[in-house]
Structure formats: C-alpha cells, structure tokens
Amino acid sequence: MRNDGRVTPRERLLARIGDINDFDRPRPMVTLREFFEGNDDPASIGYNLPGEPEPAEFYRLLTAIAAKPAVLDVRIEVKDLEDPDGWPSTDSIWIVTTASLETARTWFPDHLAPDEWYERAAIGVEEPVEPVPVPPGAHALCAWYD
Template sequence: MLPDLHEEITTQAGPEAVVDLELFFDGNDDPASIGCNLADHPGPARFYEVLSAIRDRPEVESVWVGITEVMDADEWPFSDHVYVVTTASPDDVRSWAGALDPEEPGDSWWHGVPPLREIDVPPSSRLVTLWWD
C-alpha cells in the first residue's frame, strides 16, 4: 500500500526509483498517478490489468514503473513511464498496451542511465519504455 511504496522509493537513490507493478498499483485509485494527461483515462486498475497482462506474456522478462515525482506521504507518487524488458519489438509492446494509449515507445532509460535498482536486461532482450505525455 501507499506507506510501503513511499518507503521503497526512499531506499532508492539515483536518477529515479523503479518499483514493481503490485507495489505501485495495490490500493492505487488515483488517476493522476499515471497517464494523467489522457483525455479518456482508463483508471489505475485498467493500467494494472494491461501492464500485468504484458508482464505475463512469454516474450516479457519484467515490467517496472519508473517514479517521476514523489508527492506528500498521503498522496500517490506520479509516473509517466514504465519499462518493459522483452524480446519483442517496441511496436509489438506498444500494440499490447494500446488500451492505455502510450506515446511512441522508447528504447532507453528515462534519465539516460539505469536506475540504481538492478533491472536485468538479458543479452537476448531489449528495454522498451512506454510513456504518457
């Protein structure tokens, strides 16, 4: 829940904190926490549903939420991007996330360097960054 999320974020120094889907979405009912500029926001529960389905695909190693901004202790942190470690193409990943209307996917870390939390990207896989403006 929210206190656990804030605690995990504070343990990660560096350019950004990254957290797993369950930690970010468990108890999250704040549409401003992710994809907040979407005209027809599907809600955090739908984000979780789509992103966890992506994570469960055989071509996917992991999915991580990058934390963009930390709010007050009683507010959900804000994210505008997630990382998908996969053998699939960026276009495939974007199509899987179509219900969330992401921008054109990227292929690098949000801040140009990996977060301090180690995210394994095997040699046969790539990093795909889904983001929302």
C-alpha cells in the same frame, strides 16, 4: 499506519522510493505490485490521457503484458510525489522483452497508448534510474506518457 499497526501499501511504497526529490539518487524502478497495490489515484499514471483511466485499468493491462512469454519484466519508473497525501506518479513504463518495439506497440489499446517509445539495451545506463537486469537477447522498451 493502520490502526492495527500494519503498514499500508502506500506507506510501503513511500518507504521503498525514499526522498523522490533527492536528485542525486536514481529514480526508483518499482514492480507492478509495489506501484498498483492500493493505488486508486488517477493522477498517478496516465493523467494526461482522455477520460483519466483508473490505475486498475493500467494494472490489468500491464499484468497481462507481464504474463506474455516474450516479456521478462515490467517496471514502473516513479517520477514524482506532487501531492504529499497522494500516490507517487509516473510517466514511464519499462518493459524488458525479446519482442520487437512494433509488437509491443500492439499490446496497448488506443486509449492507453503512450505518446512515445524509447528502446534501450540496458536500464540505468542512459537514464538516472535504478538498474534493472536486461539479459542477453532482450532489450528494454520505455512507454512514455507526456
């Protein structure tokens, strides 16, 4: 908590995700704002990519993707909190869209391209994650980073 009594974005995110090591709970699916506001930890996302891109670069990219007419939602699957003083980390970005997987691949520049993609009809059915609505006519694409 800040000196003025306000909660920091990191504290708000930690309260939102709860005990990330409780494997009986689905993994949190947070909004872009929840994950990126106040995040300057390069170990939080894309940490295996060459050049260690800053979270702000991912935030700009994913905000632009979220603004596309074919995109209904973009969520970050929080996976871990390795450093208790660091930012929670992810290896999975979920995009709810009516666009094809081939189209979604073009939205990522080469230096931020995921290692693999997964396509799902629903979020929270096959993976142990919080469910996210996927309306009829849309599907969920997961951009996964090794």
